[in-house]
Amino acid sequence: MKLVDHFVEGLTSPICLTWELTYACNLSCVHCLSSSGRRDPDELSTDEAKAVIDELQRMQVFYVNIGGGEPTVRSDFWELLDYAIAHDVGVKFSTNGVKLDEARAAQLAATDYVDVQISLDGATAEVNDHVRGPGSYATAIRAMENLYEAGFGQFKISVVVTRHNVDQLDDFKAIADRYGAQLRITRFRPSGRGADSWDELHPTREQQRQLYDWLVARGEDVLTGDSFFHLSAFGEELPGLNLCGAGRVVCLIDPVGDVYACPFAIHEQFLAGNVRSEGGFRTVWQESELFAELRGPQSGGACTKCSHYDACQGGCMAAKFFTGLPLDGPDPECVLGNGERELAKLEMAGALEPGVIPKPSLDHSHRTAPREGGPVPLTLSVRRPDRACDSDPLAGEGTRLPAGIRVG
Amino acid sequence: MSTTAAGAGPQATPAGVGGFDADGPYRISGSVSVRPESFGALVYDFHTRRLSFLKTRMLVRVVESLADHRDVHGALEAAEVPAHQREQYLKALAGLARAGTIKPREDAP
Numbered sequence: 001m002k003l004v005d006h007f008v009e010g011l012t013s014p015i016c017l018t019w020e021l022t023y024a025c026n027l028s029c030v031h032c033l034s035s036s037g038r039r040d041p042d043e044l045s046t047d048e049a050k051a052v053i054d055e056l057q058r059m060q061v062f063y064v065n066i067g068g069g070e071p072t073v074r075s076d077f078w079e080l081l082d083y084a085i086a087h088d089v090g091v092k093f094s095t096n097g098v099k100l101d102e103a104r105a106a107q108l109a110a111t112d113y114v115d116v117q118i119s120l121d122g123a124t125a126e127v128n129d130h131v132r133g134p135g136s137y138a139t140a141i142r143a144m145e146n147l148y149e150a151g152f153g154q155f156k157i158s159v160v161v162t163r164h165n166v167d168q169l170d171d172f173k174a175i176a177d178r179y180g181a182q183l184r185i186t187r188f189r190p191s192g193r194g195a196d197s198w199d200e201l202h203p204t205r206e207q208q209r210q211l212y213d214w215l216v217a218r219g220e221d222v223l224t225g226d227s228f229f230h231l232s233a234f235g236e237e238l239p240g241l242n243l244c245g246a247g248r249v250v251c252l253i254d255p256v257g258d259v260y261a262c263p264f265a266i267h268e269q270f271l272a273g274n275v276r277s278e279g280g281f282r283t284v285w286q287e288s289e290l291f292a293e294l295r296g297p298q299s300g301g302a303c304t305k306c307s308h309y310d311a312c313q314g315g316c317m318a319a320k321f322f323t324g325l326p327l328d329g330p331d332p333e334c335v336l337g338n339g340e341r342e343l344a345k346l347e348m349a350g351a352l353e354p355g356v357i358p359k360p361s362l363d364h365s366h367r368t369a370p371r372e373g374g375p376v377p378l379t380l381s382v383r384r385p386d387r388a389c390d391s392d393p394l395a396g397e398g399t400r401l402p403a404g405i406r407v408g
Numbered sequence: 409m410s411t412t413a414a415g416a417g418p419q420a421t422p423a424g425v426g427g428f429d430a431d432g433p434y435r436i437s438g439s440v441s442v443r444p445e446s447f448g449a450l451v452y453d454f455h456t457r458r459l460s461f462l463k464t465r466m467l468v469r470v471v472e473s474l475a476d477h478r479d480v481h482g483a484l485e486a487a488e489v490p491a492h493q494r495e496q497y498l499k500a501l502a503g504l505a506r507a508g509t510i511k512p513r514e515d516a517p
Contacts (some may be wrong), residue, residue: 003461006447012442015450015459060443062452062459089440090454111452 006250007241010295013059014285015249018263021077022051022069022255023364026098029121029132030162031201033264034254035192036069037366040202041258046076048276052253053080055281056089063090063113069255069364072221078107083112094119094158096136102223105146107152116155117184118143123171127164130239131201148179156223159185161211162201168213173222183224187230190322190332191264192360203215208335230242230315230331233308243313245274247294251285254362259284261294268361301328308336315339324357425512428502433508433513436471440509444468451509460509467500 024034024039025032045053056064070133072095075092084091092115100108100116108114118140121170122128125137136312147155156220157176165172170187176183190198203211212231215238226240241249247270253259257275260266272291273284285291303314315331323332324346330338346352427511436442439455448462449471462468469487477483480501504510 003447003463006445009446011450012447060441062441062443062450062454063457088454090457115457 004241007245008243008295010248010291013061014251014391016245017061017251017253018064018065018067019253020067020069020263021073021080023362024073025068025070025096025352025380026073027070027096027133027136028366029136029193030190030197031121031131031162031192031194032365033189033194033364034067034069034266035360035363038364039069040256040364044257044275046254048257049080050074050083052275052281053084053087053089055275056084057087059282059285061089063092066091066093068094078104081111081114085111091115092117092156095143096132097140100143102146105143105152106385107118108147109150116147116152116354117158118147118155118181119158119160120172120175121160121162122165122176127168128387130164131162131197144175144179144181147181151182155179156184157181159183160188160189160207161185161203163203163207164201166203166207166211169211169218173218176326177334182223184220184225186225187227187316187317187319188296188314191318192266193365195322195357195359200335205333205335205337205340212238212335227316230312230319230333231335233306233313233335235340237311242311244315244317246270246317247291251291253281259288261290262318264316265321266360266362267321267358268318269321269358271361279295282376288351290373299328300339301326303328303330303338306336306338317376321358321361324352428505429512430498430501432480432511433474433478434480434483434505435475435513436475437508437511442468442472453507453509456508458507460504460507467497467512469503470501471510475513 020034020044023034023036023160024037025036028037037232050181054101071093081091081093090113093115108116118135119132121131128137129135141382144157157172170344172185173183177367188194188202190202208231212234215222215228215231216236224238224240226242226245228238229240229242232238232242246265250262251259251272252263252266253275254266259272259275259281261270261272266340270290273361275281275284277284300309303309312331314328315334317327319332320327322330323343325332325339329342332339332343343352415429419483422462427480437453440451440453443450443452448464451460452458462471466487466489470483470489473483473486474480484497485493501510
């Protein structure tokens, strides 16, 4: 039996465990895989999180990938980080950099067994902030500078490859080189709010080829999270595990303790259990029916007849699911165009109408709609702006009315 | 995550390369953790962040018992590695030594 076959059947513990500590986030990235924004009131407490770490130590989960939301906005983040490392669970955490000031950078530089991943989705502020929000580029760069100055060593710059930044791969590499960092690029999935931005952001077919060629030519020192295996159908297999690891070597613990097959599959269909239930995470990982099913023989459907099936294994489960494709169908970004043809067929048949395509089970997005209810007390200027273009409320020295008075 | 597969495969490093000395005492590196799996074991080095695989249970037994033996041959003997497989196992162990998974031991018993 080949090593990869053991992975297919699942291991006693996950190799790659993602743990999203909170749905709270200071940003509202349009492609957020977990639709994060607001904290969930049912979030695991500090003690519950420590109990999970104890369990991971017993299961010899060597390290966890901590994300969110923005994990560092949890007030106990640094406590949990130290606790994990003290319990033989290494930590790699993803952050937008908001809390990585000089002092935290120095603290991290002095901590063993912690890896830091700064998210950046454009090599320029223009491209990055379009997806991640105004000011997010500057925040990320400042965090990188702080880590560099503190002598942290090789942190990682994590890029989700999109239609807008696929031409910037060399520029990302240059940024990484400037800060002594390692570049990590991963595949954009239609998960969370990514479903809403998929049509605009996912790379075109020509760009998929461009990305593949770049990975073959320049990808040697670049991490990919083994996420581009669907591109292996272009020719030579890309390095890493060329199959879907969901429930086999990969899973997600979400902020409320729910265990999903994969970080990109936050939907009840891929929910295996909860760490708060009896038996904890170990029982979910080892005994859940869903994971047993995912570790069993998979039907590749029509794809099994394709000569490239061995290379791509039908692609990404989450990408199919959230675009409305059947799980035994082609990947929406199948390099042979089978996904696009299948989607066109489904659209003709009216099978992709709103409400038919599965939506993520949870949405913690910031509320951007106006609040319902009574008037909001505001202090309003009654002075005309000095000039027509002075729309800034602080322009001039407006005479102010006391709070609570409604105008008009 | 970088991965390497250490095993009795053809890609393993030849014995002797990287200063591996089967006549000397060895042990698992202090920064390495070994997790048993059905096929053998997963090995993680907290220092280099490298994940590698011991592809047979016999190799796991050999690696884990290195610290109890005066030399590598003693560990192979104790794990009852058949004579015709010794060469392959030495190659695999040389690969592990090169990767820093196992290290020469100063304190020979």
